[in-house]
Amino acid sequence: MSKKALLGIIIALIIPLTGYLILKYASNKxxxxxxxxxxxxxxTQEVNGKMERDSIWHTVQNIKLVNQLGDxxxxxxxxxxxxxxxxxxxxxxxxxxxxTKNMVHLQRSFEKGxxxxxxxxxxxxxxxxxxxxxPVRDSVSRLKAYADKYxxxxxxxxxxxxxxxxxxDFIFQxxxxxxxxxxxxIDPNFAxxxxxxxxxxxxxxxxxxxxLDTVNDxxxxxxxIGKLMVERDAKHPSKLPFDPVEMVIAFFITIVVVLFIYYxxxxxxxxxxxx
Numbered sequence: 001m002s003k004k005a006l007l008g009i010i011i012a013l014i015i016p017l018t019g020y021l022i023l024k025y026a027s028n029k030x031x032x033x034x035x036x037x038x039x040x041x042x043x044t045q046e047v048n049g050k051m052e053r054d055s056i057w058h059t060v061q062n063i064k065l066v067n068q069l070g071d072x073x074x075x076x077x078x079x080x081x082x083x084x085x086x087x088x089x090x091x092x093x094x095x096x097x098x099x100t101k102n103m104v105h106l107q108r109s110f111e112k113g114x115x116x117x118x119x120x121x122x123x124x125x126x127x128x129x130x131x132x133x134x135p136v137r138d139s140v141s142r143l144k145a146y147a148d149k150y151x152x153x154x155x156x157x158x159x160x161x162x163x164x165x166x167x168x169d170f171i172f173q174x175x176x177x178x179x180x181x182x183x184x185x186i187d188p189n190f191a192x193x194x195x196x197x198x199x200x201x202x203x204x205x206x207x208x209x210x211x212l213d214t215v216n217d218x219x220x221x222x223x224x225i226g227k228l229m230v231e232r233d234a235k236h237p238s239k240l241p242f243d244p245v246e247m248v249i250a251f252f253i254t255i256v257v258v259l260f261i262y263y264x265x266x267x268x269x270x271x272x273x274x275x
Contacts, residue, residue, distance in 0.1 A: 033231055034198065034224040037205040038176055060174045060203040065131075065162035068143035069154060075203070081127045082228045083199040084221070085175060086211055087191050088159075089134035090146045095194050099211045100150050102218060103128055103196075107157060109222060125229050128157040131171065133191045135161040176205065196221060200228050 038058030044051055062076045086103060088096040110126055132138035143159040152159075160167075171177055171191045178186045186193050198207035198221060207224055209217040 033227055034200075034206040037208070038179070057204050058176070060199060060205065061170075063166060063170045063174070065160040065167070066140060067154075067158040067160055068140060068147045070140045073158060073160075078127045079203075080201050081125060082201060082225050083127050083129060083203075084225065085129045085131065085197045085199070086195070087131050087133050087171065087177070087193055089132055089192075090138050090142045091134070092192075095192075095212060099194055099196075100130070100146075100152075102211055102214060103130070103157075104150050104152060106218065106222060107153060110225075111153065124156070126156060126225055130157070130159045131167055132159065132161045133167070133171075135164050135167055177208075179208075198224060198228070200231065 036055070036057040039055055040058050041056045043054045043056060045054065046052075060075070062074055064072060064074050067073050084103070084106070086099055088099060107128055132143065138161045140161065143161060147154060147157070147159050168188075168191060172188060175197050177191065177193055177195055177197065178188070194211045196209040196211045196218075197205065198209065200206045206228060207221060209221045211218070
């Protein structure tokens with residue numbers, strides 16, 4: 001057995017136990033949810049005789065595009081789902097194939113981690129979106145061929161094309177991909193980036209992640225997705241008492257993270273370059 005495979009097994013054993021202990025001893029504290037990004041304004045209002053300040057966070061606006069199945073779709077069709085977005089083009093020979101493979105591993109992790117009866121943390125609660133940054137050449141047929149090449153489940157993953165100006169305006173003005181990045185500047189004329197963007201169920205931005213980082217960022221994103229799936233109303237912070245039902249929720253989050261790590265280790269073991 002290779003060291004990487006052994007490490008994957010150890011992680012699979014340690015994380016559930018660690019998660020159990022942390023939740024047990026911190027069950028009376030608020031769970032740390034992913035933060036919000038882009039503060040639009042602060043509103044002051046009187047509540048029960050006291051002046052309170054309420055932060056208004058940026059909400060991503062709607063956009064209409066066409067997916068790899070030829071369907072015209074709207075972002076707001078996905079209300080109530082946690083959304084993961086990335087950016088690619090079908091003729092890309094650099095980072096795009098790796099980004100897509102990593103997203104496939106994430107999608108499969110949630111398929112394995114979800115409860116088929118209630119789909120607690122499964123495909124019905126998370127949606128993956130891949131925006132073409134070369135929509136002029138990326139036709140529906142090319143998107144479909146690309147998705148099929150990587151074994152994508154189209155039930156909850158759309159590869160999107162449409163008007164170039166609309167897509168670029170959405171990427172920069174709505175998803176703000178050029179913000180919070182101290183590493184590589186993003187060309188406004190060609191949004192070639194390895195960033196994944198996480199949106200909550202109300203289309204608020206909750207995280208930016210390096211889609212190439214399978215060691216830190218992507219496992220963290222998998223965990224954050226699980227948290228957002230069970231997040232309560234923003235005005236009532238999530239507080240999980242230690243009971244069996246919510247323990248199952250925490251357990252499924254753990255399963256998803258472990259499965260993501262497992263798929264990453266398995267892929268590297270099968271890759272001849274790593275041998």
